[in-house]
Amino acid sequence: MAELSGTRTGELKAGERVTLSDAKGRRHSVVLKPGGTFHTTKGGIGHDDLIGQPEGVVVSSAGGAAYLAFRPLLEEFTVTMPRGAAVVYPKDAAHILVQTDIFPGARVLEAGAGSGALTIFLLRAIGSTGRLYSYERRPEFAAVAKQNVEAFFGQEHPAWTLRNGDLATDIGPEPVDRVVLDMLAPWECIEAVAGVLVPGGLLCCYVATTTQLGRTVDSLRVHGGFTEPAAREYSAREWHAEGLSIRPGHGTSGHTGFLIFTRRLAPGMVAPVKRRRPAPGAYGPDYSGPRPPGTEAESGDA
Numbered sequence: 001m002a003e004l005s006g007t008r009t010g011e012l013k014a015g016e017r018v019t020l021s022d023a024k025g026r027r028h029s030v031v032l033k034p035g036g037t038f039h040t041t042k043g044g045i046g047h048d049d050l051i052g053q054p055e056g057v058v059v060s061s062a063g064g065a066a067y068l069a070f071r072p073l074l075e076e077f078t079v080t081m082p083r084g085a086a087v088v089y090p091k092d093a094a095h096i097l098v099q100t101d102i103f104p105g106a107r108v109l110e111a112g113a114g115s116g117a118l119t120i121f122l123l124r125a126i127g128s129t130g131r132l133y134s135y136e137r138r139p140e141f142a143a144v145a146k147q148n149v150e151a152f153f154g155q156e157h158p159a160w161t162l163r164n165g166d167l168a169t170d171i172g173p174e175p176v177d178r179v180v181l182d183m184l185a186p187w188e189c190i191e192a193v194a195g196v197l198v199p200g201g202l203l204c205c206y207v208a209t210t211t212q213l214g215r216t217v218d219s220l221r222v223h224g225g226f227t228e229p230a231a232r233e234y235s236a237r238e239w240h241a242e243g244l245s246i247r248p249g250h251g252t253s254g255h256t257g258f259l260i261f262t263r264r265l266a267p268g269m270v271a272p273v274k275r276r277r278p279a280p281g282a283y284g285p286d287y288s289g290p291r292p293p294g295t296e297a298e299s300g301d302a
Contacts, residue, residue, distance in 0.1 A: 078117040084144035087117035111135035111167040116145030187219035205260040221292035229262040
C-alpha cells in the first residue's frame with residue numbers, strides 16, 4: 001500500500017526521483033542512476049553519493065555547494081513532472097479536494113485528464129476502494145497523464161479508468177458522487193454529467209477566464225437541476241521572516257483559474273430562484289449565452 005499511495009520510505013534507491021535544494025531554495029528534480037552525475041554551476045553531484053542514503057541528507061557538489069536531498073512531495077512532483085497540457089496547481093487542487101468533499105471510496109469523474117496532476121491528487125484521496133473515471137479527448141495528453149500517474153504511484157492504479165473521448169458524447173453510464181471539469185467549455189457537458197451525478201453530488205468546474213466563468217455559471221442556472229453556483233478564486237503568498245524584518249515574499253501565486261462549485265438536486269426538483277439584479281445591458285440584444293431565471297424583469301433590455 002505504501003507504493004500505491006505514492007509514498008516511499010527508507011533509503012534512497014536507484015530509479016527514484018529526488019529533489020535537490022540549494023541554499024537559496026532553488027529546487028532540482030533528479031532521477032537517481034548508478035554512476036550518474038547531476039551537473040550544477042558549482043560542479044557535479046554524484047548519484048552514488050545519494051543512493052543508499054536516508055532522506056534529508058546533505059550532499060556537496062564538486063565545487064563545495066551544499067544541497068539538501070528529499071523525495072519529492074506530491075506538490076513538488078506535480079509542478080515538475082512532464083507536461084502535455086497545463087496542470088492544475090496545488091493551491092487549486094487542495095481547494096477542489098476540500099470543497100468537493102472528496103473521500104476514500106468516492107466515485108469521481110474528471111475531464112480532461114490533461115497531464116494528470118489533478119488525477120494524482122484525486123487518486124490519492126479516493127484510495128484503492130474508490131473509482132476515478134478520467135476523460136481526455138487528445139490521445140497525446142492521455143499518454144502523458146498515464147505516464148505521470150504510473151511514475152508517481154510506481155504502478156497502474158487499480159481505481160483509475162482513463163478514457164479517450166469527448167465527455168459530452170462519450171460519457172459512460174456509471175453513477176458518480178463527484179465531477180470535476182477542467183476544460184475549455186464545461187457548459188457543453190453540464191447536461192451529460194447531470195445524468196450520472198447522484199442527487200447531492202458535487203460538481204466543480206475549473207476555468208481560466210471571466211468569460212468562461214460567466215457562461216458556466218449562467219448555464220448551470222438555466223439547467224435548473226443544480227444549486228446556486230458559487231465562484232471563487234484563490235491566491236497564495238509567501239512571507240519572509242528575518243528578525244524584525246517581516247515582509248511579503250516575491251513568490252506570490254496569483255490567478256491560475258476560477259473554481260465554480262454546485263450540487264446536484266434530486267430528480268424533478270428545481271432550486272428556489274434567486275432574484276438577481278444585473279447591471280443594465282448585462283443581457284442585452286448581443287448576448288448569445290443562456291439567460292438565467294430571475295433576470296428577465298430586472299435586466300432592462302426587453
